[in-house]
Amino acid sequence: MPKVTAEHKENRRQAILDAAQAVFVEKGYQLATIDEIAARGGLSVGALYRYFPTKSDMMLTLLEERLGRTPELFRRLTMHAEGAWQRLSLCVDLFVLALRVRHPGTGRLLLVAWGEALQDRTARLGLQRRFSDLLGYMKSVVEEGIASGEFRPDADPSALAALLVSLADGVTLSWSIATPGVDVRRMRGTVLGMLRAYLVPSRSGEE
Amino acid sequence: MPKVTAEHKENRRQAILDAAQAVFVEKGYQLATIDEIAARGGLSVGALYRYFPTKSDMMLTLLEERLGRTPELFRRLTMHAEGAWQRLSLCVDLFVLALRVRHPGTGRLLLVAWGEALQDRTARLGLQRRFSDLLGYMKSVVEEGIASGEFRPDADPSALAALLVSLADGVTLSWSIATPGVDVRRMRGTVLGMLRAYLVPSRSGEE
DNA sequence: TAGGAAAGTGAGCGCTCGCTCATTATAACA
DNA sequence: TGTTATAATGAGCGAGCGCTCACTTTCCTA
Numbered sequence: 101m102p103k104v105t106a107e108h109k110e111n112r113r114q115a116i117l118d119a120a121q122a123v124f125v126e127k128g129y130q131l132a133t134i135d136e137i138a139a140r141g142g143l144s145v146g147a148l149y150r151y152f153p154t155k156s157d158m159m160l161t162l163l164e165e166r167l168g169r170t171p172e173l174f175r176r177l178t179m180h181a182e183g184a185w186q187r188l189s190l191c192v193d194l195f196v197l198a199l200r201v202r203h204p205g206t207g208r209l210l211l212v213a214w215g216e217a218l219q220d221r222t223a224r225l226g227l228q229r230r231f232s233d234l235l236g237y238m239k240s241v242v243e244e245g246i247a248s249g250e251f252r253p254d255a256d257p258s259a260l261a262a263l264l265v266s267l268a269d270g271v272t273l274s275w276s277i278a279t280p281g282v283d284v285r286r287m288r289g290t291v292l293g294m295l296r297a298y299l300v301p302s303r304s305g306e307e
Numbered sequence: 308m309p310k311v312t313a314e315h316k317e318n319r320r321q322a323i324l325d326a327a328q329a330v331f332v333e334k335g336y337q338l339a340t341i342d343e344i345a346a347r348g349g350l351s352v353g354a355l356y357r358y359f360p361t362k363s364d365m366m367l368t369l370l371e372e373r374l375g376r377t378p379e380l381f382r383r384l385t386m387h388a389e390g391a392w393q394r395l396s397l398c399v400d401l402f403v404l405a406l407r408v409r410h411p412g413t414g415r416l417l418l419v420a421w422g423e424a425l426q427d428r429t430a431r432l433g434l435q436r437r438f439s440d441l442l443g444y445m446k447s448v449v450e451e452g453i454a455s456g457e458f459r460p461d462a463d464p465s466a467l468a469a470l471l472v473s474l475a476d477g478v479t480l481s482w483s484i485a486t487p488g489v490d491v492r493r494m495r496g497t498v499l500g501m502l503r504a505y506l507v508p509s510r511s512g513e514e
Numbered sequence: 515t516a517g518g519a520a521a522g523t524g525a526g527c528g529c530t531c532g533c534t535c536a537t538t539a540t541a542a543c544a
Numbered sequence: 545t546g547t548t549a550t551a552a553t554g555a556g557c558g559a560g561c562g563c564t565c566a567c568t569t570t571c572c573t574a
Contacts (some may be wrong), residue, residue, distance in 0.1 A: 126425075127426060128337070128422060128423070130335070130337030130338065131337065211421060211425065212425070214422070214480065214484065215335060215418065216335070217484055218332075218335050218484075219335055224484060227486075228485075228486050231484075231486045232486070232487070255497075256496070256497050258490070259494045259497040262488070263474065263497055263501075265477075265481075266477035266478045266480070266494075267470065267473060267477050269481065270473035270474050270476040270480065273421065273473070273476055273477065274438060274472075274473050276425075277425075277435060277438075278435075280439070282469050283466060286465065287469055287470050289466065290467050291470060294504070295501070297504040297505040298504040298505065
């Protein structure tokens, strides 16, 4: 198909990314073959290379377009919350929702990206950036709560943010491997309880 | 060297495992080559295969002998703590210590193992078992605290244990990638503060 | 409808890597 | 010191994979 619309090209590109994500998630980056990605994307190997210069480039694109936008997404979706506590608990709920709805694709993709980050500098930088962005956002939420008097004044926004982001990654990880005995709903309740007890000491306990 | 002592053989075996761990951690499992492991272990490729039947077997052995014993280790090292709260905070401290001392070897090995678990059923089972064991132990600590009246009676041992184990894994993960802006010491303080505020409501705040 | 430019094809090149095996070196023992 | 069983060697086999390129197909334009 010569001189084809930009829309067609973008569709193809997304189809390739879908295929690549599926194969990466299923086999891991190294064991995923170009042949299989091409086959699942519905085109030949040669055609695939008109869209992405290397296999590595597909992974990095996925990392940027499908994992790197999480921080921005959280910012946008919690924009209209009233007060720091509502924003914080909305973050927890959004995470739980994302885990259950987008499972297992995105979570496993994150795991694959992490593994590749050990070797690939660009992937490492991308993940570090994602982490820093999430950290910065959570930190700002906690700081907002302290400034408004909602949260205890001696809370450490930076440390608490790091805890929450690490926790999210850890839960995503164990969820990816489908560890039995993990009830995300109950974990949600306990996390909110702990945060409330710690940050809002006056009325601890209920959500 | 024919008819050699059992001690010699065990030393060789450990040398191979050391080399394998180093290369796995540096390159990831798939990109680690037998040639390099053999070279670092100080023997030839052929000799290496007298100790391990396959490359995969080296990884699984590392998972079992160097990662799978964490739960047992925690159990032993916290055996003499007095009371649930002391045991719980000792767990946190042991984790922080392990992170700083054994970094980056073990943490990264865990990450590599996780990546392989996506494809390798045996690795997946090994990691799930490790996770379950840790979960069971943390759960028992919380239950002990509830039974003795130290902890709030309505705490959810299972959910809290899952949170703590996931958190530990998440921190290990971000630490492996050397994410900047993460201060483990301050995270320790905040975690202990949160746990205390939630579990021991009477005197919240100080450690 | 003829011509051309862009999209698409897939066999195969060049290379890497896990693993083998014919051969050699070495330590214990008679 | 000669014998033997075992440890160790490393060139090379076979299979697989990322990527290329000479070629074909398809749609747009004049």
